[in-house]
Amino acid sequence: xxxxxxxxxxxxxxxWTARSLPARPPVPVLAGLVLSVEADTLEVSGFDYEVSTxxxxxxxxxxxxxxxxxxxxxxxxxxxxxPHPVDVAVDGPRLSINCGNARFSLPTxxxxxxxxxxxxxxxxxTVAASVFAEAVGQVAIxxxxxxxLPMLTGVRIEIEADTITLVATDRFxxxxxxxxxxxxTPGASAAILVPARTLADAAKTLTGGSEVTVxxxxxxxxxxxxxxxxxxxxxxxxxxxxxxxxxxxxxxxxFSSHAELDVAAFTEAAxxxxxxxxxxxxxxxxxxxxxVTLRAGGDEESQAEExxxxxxxxxxxxxxxxxxxxxxxxxxxxxxxxxLEMTTPLKPAVLSAVGGDGDAATYRYLIMPVRLPS
Amino acid sequence: MTGSAAxxxxxxxxxxxxxxxxxxxxxxxxxxxxxxxxxxxxxxxNRGVVTSATYEARRYGVRSAMPMSRARRLCPKAVIVPGNMxxxxxxxxxxxxxxxxxxPLVEPLSLDEAFLDVRGAGRRLGDPVMIGxxxxxxxxxxQGITCSVGVAASKFVAKLASTHxxxxxxxxxxxxxxxxxxxxxxxxxxWGVGAKTEEQxxxxxxxxxxxxxxxxxxxxxxxxxxxxxxxxxxxxxxxDPRHVVPDEADRSxxxxxxxxxxxxxxxIIHRELLRLSERTAGNLRAGGHVARTVSIKVRFADxxxxxxxxxxxxxxxxxxxxxxxxxxLFDSLGLDRxxxxxxxxxxxxxxxxxxxxxxxLLGAPERGWREAEIASxxxxxxxxxxxxxxxxxxxxxxxxxxxxxxxxxxT
Numbered sequence: 001x002x003x004x005x006x007x008x009x010x011x012x013x014x015x016w017t018a019r020s021l022p023a024r025p026p027v028p029v030l031a032g033l034v035l036s037v038e039a040d041t042l043e044v045s046g047f048d049y050e051v052s053t054x055x056x057x058x059x060x061x062x063x064x065x066x067x068x069x070x071x072x073x074x075x076x077x078x079x080x081x082x083p084h085p086v087d088v089a090v091d092g093p094r095l096s097i098n099c100g101n102a103r104f105s106l107p108t109x110x111x112x113x114x115x116x117x118x119x120x121x122x123x124x125x126t127v128a129a130s131v132f133a134e135a136v137g138q139v140a141i142x143x144x145x146x147x148x149l150p151m152l153t154g155v156r157i158e159i160e161a162d163t164i165t166l167v168a169t170d171r172f173x174x175x176x177x178x179x180x181x182x183x184x185t186p187g188a189s190a191a192i193l194v195p196a197r198t199l200a201d202a203a204k205t206l207t208g209g210s211e212v213t214v215x216x217x218x219x220x221x222x223x224x225x226x227x228x229x230x231x232x233x234x235x236x237x238x239x240x241x242x243x244x245x246x247x248x249x250x251x252x253x254x255f256s257s258h259a260e261l262d263v264a265a266f267t268e269a270a271x272x273x274x275x276x277x278x279x280x281x282x283x284x285x286x287x288x289x290x291x292v293t294l295r296a297g298g299d300e301e302s303q304a305e306e307x308x309x310x311x312x313x314x315x316x317x318x319x320x321x322x323x324x325x326x327x328x329x330x331x332x333x334x335x336x337x338x339x340l341e342m343t344t345p346l347k348p349a350v351l352s353a354v355g356g357d358g359d360a361a362t363y364r365y366l367i368m369p370v371r372l373p374s
Numbered sequence: 375m376t377g378s379a380a381x382x383x384x385x386x387x388x389x390x391x392x393x394x395x396x397x398x399x400x401x402x403x404x405x406x407x408x409x410x411x412x413x414x415x416x417x418x419x420n421r422g423v424v425t426s427a428t429y430e431a432r433r434y435g436v437r438s439a440m441p442m443s444r445a446r447r448l449c450p451k452a453v454i455v456p457g458n459m460x461x462x463x464x465x466x467x468x469x470x471x472x473x474x475x476x477x478p479l480v481e482p483l484s485l486d487e488a489f490l491d492v493r494g495a496g497r498r499l500g501d502p503v504m505i506g507x508x509x510x511x512x513x514x515x516x517q518g519i520t521c522s523v524g525v526a527a528s529k530f531v532a533k534l535a536s537t538h539x540x541x542x543x544x545x546x547x548x549x550x551x552x553x554x555x556x557x558x559x560x561x562x563x564x565w566g567v568g569a570k571t572e573e574q575x576x577x578x579x580x581x582x583x584x585x586x587x588x589x590x591x592x593x594x595x596x597x598x599x600x601x602x603x604x605x606x607x608x609x610x611x612x613x614d615p616r617h618v619v620p621d622e623a624d625r626s627x628x629x630x631x632x633x634x635x636x637x638x639x640x641x642i643i644h645r646e647l648l649r650l651s652e653r654t655a656g657n658l659r660a661g662g663h664v665a666r667t668v669s670i671k672v673r674f675a676d677x678x679x680x681x682x683x684x685x686x687x688x689x690x691x692x693x694x695x696x697x698x699x700x701x702x703l704f705d706s707l708g709l710d711r712x713x714x715x716x717x718x719x720x721x722x723x724x725x726x727x728x729x730x731x732x733x734x735l736l737g738a739p740e741r742g743w744r745e746a747e748i749a750s751x752x753x754x755x756x757x758x759x760x761x762x763x764x765x766x767x768x769x770x771x772x773x774x775x776x777x778x779x780x781x782x783x784x785t
Contacts, residue, residue, distance in 0.1 A: 171736045250737050280688070282731045298729075320731060346734055371732040 001037050001065025002089040005057065007099060010086055011078040013044045013055035016205060016233055018075040022048035032109045033071035035088070035095075038064045045117055046071055049238075051198050052117045056232040062089075068111035069095050077104055118236050120227045121217035124190070125183035127164065129212045129230055131359060135166055135177040136203035138332045138363055143196030144170030151242040154193035155200075157226075161187050168196055169245055171368070173325050174348075175332065176247075178362035181214070190216060193240040194226050202237070206230045251366065252348055255341035257314020259287055260354055263338050267330045269294055269306045274323035276302040282320035282370035287312050287342075296323070319345045320370035329365035345369055383501040383525065385549055387493040388618060390524040390532035391473065391509060394541040396486035397426030399519035400465055401455045412452040416442050421634050425457055429541055462486075465517055472512055476505060479618045487536075489529050491618035506544045530565050530614035531556070537563075552612035557584030564609050566602065574598060586610040627661070628669075629653040630718025636675045638711040647700045648693075649767050650719040652747075655693030658721055659751055664689035664730050665721035668699040672707065673716035682707065683722065689730050694743040696721060 017033055025031040025048070036043045040061050045054040067090050077097060078086075084100040090108065097104040136155065144152030158165040162183060167176045206212050208231035215227030215236075224239030274283055277296040284295040292310050297303035319342060330338065335353030342349045351365040393399065397415040402408045412431035416424040422442035434449035445452065466485040473480045476499065479491035492505050499505050506523035513521050524535025525546035532547075534556070539545035547555045560582060561567055561575045578597055580586050586594065587610035595603035608614070629650045637643060647670070658665060669683035682703045690696065700719050 169736055171738075172733060174736055245737055247737075280731075280733070322733060348734075348736065366736070368734040368736050371734060373729040373731055 001035070001067055002062040003037050003042060003059040003087075004062075005042060005059040005086050005088065007078075007081050007083055007086050009057045010042075011081065013042070013057050013233075014071075014075050014078045017044045017046040017053040017055050018071045019201065019205075020046040020048055020051040020053040020235070021071045027113075029068065029109050029113045030115075031070060031072065032068040032114065033074055034066065034068050034111060034114055036066040037061050047115060047117050049115070050195075051238075052236045054117065054234050065090055066111055067095055068109040068114055069106045070109070073106060077106075118225055120229070120234060120236060121215040121225050123184050124159070124188060124214050124216040125181050126211045126213050127179065127181035129207045129209055131179050132212045133203045133207050134334070135164075135179050135359075136200055138177050138334065138365075139166040139168045139175045140196040140200035141168075141328050141332055142170060142173045142175035142365070143168040146170075150240050151193070151244055153196055154240040154242065154244070155196045156244045157190075157192050157194060159183070159188055159190040161189070167244070167247060169247065169366075171245070172322065173329065173368060174245075174247060174250075174364075174366040175329075176362075176364045176366075177359075179359040191244075192216065192224060192226060193242055193244055194237060195240060198237045199226075202228050202235050206233060206235075208233070250348070251364075252341075252343060252350065254343075255350070256343050257287065257312070257317055258339055258341040259292060259313075260311040261292075261308075261330075261338050261340060262310075263330055263333060263336055266292075266308055266310070266338075267327065269308045270323060270327060270330070273304040273306050274327070276304040277323055280322065282372060283323040283326060284318060284320050284372060286316070286318045287314075288316045314342070317342055317345060318372070319349065320372040321349075321367060322370055325367050329367055332365060333363060346371060383503050383546060383548070384493075386502055386525050386527050386532075386546055387491055388526055388529055388532045389490040389492055389502060389506055389509075390526075390529070390536040391469075391488055391490060391506075391521055392524075392533075392536045392540070393469070393486035393513075393519060393521045395426055395428050395432075396465075396519070397457060397462055398428040398431075398455075399426075400462055401458070402428060403518040404458075404461065405455075408453055408455075412436070412449050414442070414445055414449070414452045414454050415457050416445075416454070417632070418442065418454050418456060419634050421632055423632060427452075465519070468517060469513060469521075472509065472516070476509065479620050481618045481620055489532065489618045503544070503546050506546075510542075510544060526552070528612065528614040529616050529618065530609055531612055533565070534559065534563055549612075553587075556610070556612055557582060557587060559583045561586060564606055565614075566605060566609075571598065571602065571606075583610050625663075625724045626665070626720050626722040627654060627657040627663070627724065628718060628720030629657070630671060630716055632673075632716045633714070636713040636715050638713050640709075640711075643704065643714060643717060644701055645767065646717055647704060647719060648697045650717065651697035651700050652693040652767070654719050654721050655691055655696050655747060656751060658691040658724070658727075659748065661724070662727050663721075663724040664691045664727045665724050666690075667722040668696050668703070669720045669722060670700050670703045671716070671718035671720070672704070672714055675713035675715050677715070679716075680707075685723075688733055689723075689725060689727075691727060692744045693747055 022030055030048055034045045040059060042057050042059045043054060082100040082102060087098040089096050093108055095106045095108055139155055143155060147153060152170050155166055155168045162180050163178055164181050165178045206228060212228055212230045217225040225236050226239060227236045270283060273294040273296045277283060286293040289312055291307050293307050295305045329351045333351055333353050337354040339352050339354045340349055346369060348366045348368055353361055353363055398413050401413055401415055413428045414424055414431050414436060415426040416422050424436060424438055424440045424442060424445045426438060427436040431449050431452050436445045436449050462485055470482055473488055473490055477490050477492050477495045480488050482488040492502050495505060502525050506525055510521055510523060520542040522536045522539040523544040524532040524539060526532040526535050527549050531552055535545040535547045561580060562572050564583060574597060580589060586606055591607045594607050631646055631650060666689045667683055667685045669681050671681045673679040684699055684703055
């Protein structure tokens with residue numbers, strides 16, 4: 001195997017695939033990245049049994065072949081190479097990398113021991129890359145991080161004809177976003193649960209092209225697999241095998257009051273007041289005509305208070321929120337003005353964008369209040 | 375530590391008040407016909423443990439924490455009475471309330487003993503010794519039981535003094551006499567010296583506190599480790615800088631159970647954890663508390679004892695939540711049917727429920743476990759404890775409550 005490749009393209013492909021390298025590989029070969037050349041195309045791939053990544057890029061190949069080297073080291077090296085074309089060649093049991101005046105020689109790993117990557121499932125449809133990245137980012141923040149509750153660490157993807165709904169919840173908040181896509185078969189319908197961290201990471205990094213192709217292994221039994229691809233990059237992830245919360249019945253059908261907030265001003269105020277809130281301590285929001293007063297802290301602790309102008313309709317309400325959860329929602333609503341709808345101080349409140357249109361307006365960030373001490 | 379010059383004993387402001395044979399005394403008061411007889415309180419089963427014994431029984435060598443079978447052999451004519459925790463708790467509350475009248479600086483050690491710092495009480499009630507006499511008289515008057523009081527400048531000496539004064543006495547050890555008082559005592563009298571340490575010390579030829587005091591600190595540290603060695607050396611010179619801490623923030627509550635015979639069946643252990651969790655949660659609710667940390671204690675057949683704890687994201691007073699955590703802790707021990715003698719459940723880091731905010735959970739029923747348990751608390755008030763309980767606790771193989779000893783404690 002011998003080829004010449006453009007420096008940035010190589011660094012980019014290696015960095016992207018290296019993301020799926022396991023931190024503590026269960027077998028040594030999984031710490032490696034596979035480089036495979038055939039007919040002027042280099043394929044870089046990594047796999048940790050959960051997530052597979054693969055990037056393709058054009059090269060000038062002198063000879064084809066396949067090899068395996070330490071992924072972490074390869075990523076570190078390619079990232080630091082000088083701006084010159086890179087010559088890569090397998091020389092016996094070693095891989096040589098020459099770039100400008102820099103020379104590297106890496107021992108190779110037994111490529112024949114490397115597990116086969118899962119085959120990409122069949123294509124389900126395509127979605128605009130920017131829409132997909134935004135939607136996943138908005139929803140994944142509400143996913144839980146506690147691995148003992150797998151259901152809560154995932155993003156549920158519901159496909160219903162040309163609409164995709166993403167939902168995630170850690171039971172303290174729930175985020176939901178709908179967007180349209182182009183299914184390959186009309187009237188497609190599916191519901192899957194994908195690890196939130198992996199999905200968010202993939203969506204964020206697949207924005208190079210205009211579209212992302214979504215692939216899905218349709219079989220209801222056995223290994224469920226989601227594939228995402230675009231711009232010469234493709235990744236697969238195993239699905240979570242867990243029931244999702246029956247969230248639709250939980251969403252409040254109507255509200256008795258609502259406030260319209262200037263997102264930037266309200267965020268600033270909430271951040272300031274939250275400075276005195278101890279871990280898990282609530283932000284007290286007193287909504288009245290024309291204003292909300294934010295308070296935090298206790299009798300024996302530091303206290304803070306700030307008044308913020310809002311448009312408010314409904315009975316005067318005092319409701320408590322975990323400040324971090326509220327701020328997450330405000331940051332994800334992607335709108336200058338947001339609407340916060342409430343019923344009672346112990347019932348879920350829902351944050352949404354005001355003045356948005358189309359898909360973006362479908363975003364809902366539901367937040368469970370904190371019962372305030374009497 | 376010199377207080378106002380007016381009070382004569384103001385250099386000894388710490389009192390250790392300890393009820394004499396507390397559970398047994400309460401039993402004798404409840405059943406006057408038992409007065410003067412050797413009475414033992416504890417589980418009557420063959421795995422029962424003596425929780426308390428009157429001095430008449432102690433004369434035969436019966437001691438607290440002794441297996442009941444042994445106590446029976448030592449004193450065959452003893453009257454064995456099962457414990458009545460509700461009665462003890464009631465008396466304990468009254469005593470603690472009495473202490474609180476004297477000073478806000480009360481640090482309860484268990485149901486029946488507490489440290490009091492009476493530094494600020496001198497003007498109203500007289501010097502520490504007068505306060506001690508006053509407390510003893512009031513306890514005898516109001517509760518019909520006796521107690522002993524130790525008066526000293528440090529907690530540790532005060533506790534030794536009350537032990538020395540027992541039963542029904544008061545002893546003050548002024549700072550100048552601490553050495554004379556302390557040094558003839560056996561090493562076992564020191565705080566933190568159990569059977570094992572005592573054995574280690576004996577091997578070094580150290581039998582009295584005075585022996586320890588005259589051993590170089592470095593030698594003790596080499597023999598016992600840094601913490602224990604330094605600690606014992608300080609104590610042997612009567613140095614104990616700890617204050618009386620009335621802090622309620624770190625209080626804990628819980629319950630434990632010694633099985634009738636060793637158990638290796640996880641189903642039975644889980645069921646016991648459920649019962650103890652329910653009891654712990656009931657204690658929390660009764661005191662208006664919630665807790666964030668749950669710990670379990672497991673004592674194996676060979677008396678090896680371990681504790682494990684886990685902190686919740688949110689404070690709770692719900693038995694079901696405590697039970698889930700207790701099971702998680704127990705299951706993660708990965709025991710392969712190890713033989714277990716005792717299990718315990720504790721809730722730690724208690725705080726008042728009223729000023730603890732509660733994060734609502736999506737999809738949680740509005741009336742959940744907590745409401746069910748509060749309803750069962752109410753039923754217990756009307757119909758007795760256990761009137762309403764989880765189904766798993768209703769179907770017992772043996773009718774009636776377990777015969778082991780249960781030791782709910784507030785520390």
